[in-house]
Amino acid sequence: QLQLQESGPGLVKPSETLSLTCSVSGDSINRSSYYWGWIRQPPGKGLEWIGSIYYSGSSFYNPSLKSRVTVSVDTSKNQFSLEVTSVTAADTAVYYCARHFYGDFHFWGQGALVTVSS
């Protein structure tokens, strides 16, 4: 059974870089024809797609975040990662990693709360 698990600091200072990693078990990132993505949910609000990486290594981003976001993959560790630069309080959210095929997100991680505060 596919499982995804987010990890990373729960507290980030304003203007610094948020970094999260998603560890994948039960499937190989570079073998399956799926997208591996990041979605976030500010407290009490809706879901926002951040960006995704295809098994081939191509990455895609939400235009509203594109200038600050990087999604990368480490196939040797079967992990993919998210970096968001120059964070503000508006980046405080639960961050989810997921496996998806276009708009269908079949498998999700449990989520990681990241708070931006000094």
Added chain:
Amino acid sequence: QSALTQPRSVSGSPGQSVTISCTGTAGDVGRYDFVSWYQQHPGKAPKLIIHNVSQRPSGVSPRFSGSKSGNTASLTISGLQADDEGDYFCCSYAGSYNFLVVFGGGTKLTVL
């Protein structure tokens, strides 16, 4: 790209049916069949309940059904149960020249 439009809340009594709408544009819901629905309970990750407009993943109750007409997708929950209470989100692929995914703002379902 604007988020898909959902009603903020809907409600129904046990045993009744409710329908949640998700309105997009000709560039997302109206163009692609990659429309999905998610159920989320407090403190939990979203759970896929409908994909490809109307397909149910294995293990999802047949009380959940999805459809699409034009630029609007709909989720119908029949035979409401107390455990159906929670938040529901729609999602659509919206890429044309670039890969893009958009979510709806979410609908709070209350079982009276």
